[in-house]
Amino acid sequence: MSVAAHRFDNEKRRRPDSHARQAMLTPGYVLEPIREHLGGIGLDPCTEPDNPTRADTFYCLPQDGCALPWDAQTVFCNPPYGEAKDRWAARCITEGEHRKVLLLIPAHTENRTLQRCLSACTSAMFIKARLRFGVLRDNGRQEAASHGSVLLGFGVNLTGIAVPGVVMVRAI
Template sequence: MSLSSHQSARMKNDEWLTPPSILTTLGSFDLDPCSPINRPWPTATTHYTKQDNGLTKPWFGRVWLNPPFGQEAKKWFKKMAEHNNGIALIPARTETHLFFEFIWDKASAILFLKGRPRFYTVDGKAAPFNSGAPICLVAYGQQNAVLLKQSSLGFCVCCK
């Protein structure tokens, strides 16, 4: 995932991995369309990497989405909203066009994570600093909304 200019300058990198504790809490996923080429742990049963271009491939089953941040995220959230089955991770910038176009009216629930998580590098090491911004998980589909509500990861808000 690429971080936008609002994040810490220390996090300017193309690939930051979701903490495994978050993934474990959310259960198994069928597809990760934004997976790094080299990954220390699986995020789903099937992985599309940058080389595969997950935007051009078919999405199926329950999707885990940790997309590139910034303007690029809109394309990924458009496809996730259309797919409507999965959980996505994004900075909690609730005032943005992306939130108004693809999250507030289309998502089933939003969970605001407690604190600022530490992401991981592709070699499996935790970053020595936190995300630099609040992060949220966005559920598409009622079953995914229920999982967010039942987790202890943060505060959950229902959207529809």
């Protein structure tokens, strides 16, 4: 087995939404500019019970926030990664036709989900550094993304957001 074989572990990509390792908390240095730009977050459909995004309305496990109503005017979504993100991305695209939706996902440019999102979004912000998710590993260090990230706006122009480490913001 190669040294990098762990990166291609399909079990990791196919974890269910409810898997404990799917919870990746958006760092404050990304959330604060988003809150300011949106004037607050109306709904976070996939967060933790303590509501770290401070959304007016939020859903957390065991609720399936992807299937529940998205009635707020502003939505921030940092969904479970792996294949689980596909249905969340589809919901963000649909809801972006009716409200302001921000979606934070891996910036895998070869991925069909990201390509579909880029075709449908009104703006995209590529984040330069790997995000540190605020989840502690067993060794006490913070969990960091194994990839770059992109913040996608549906019905939102992201050019006014000042997030540290942004490579590019483009209104599409």
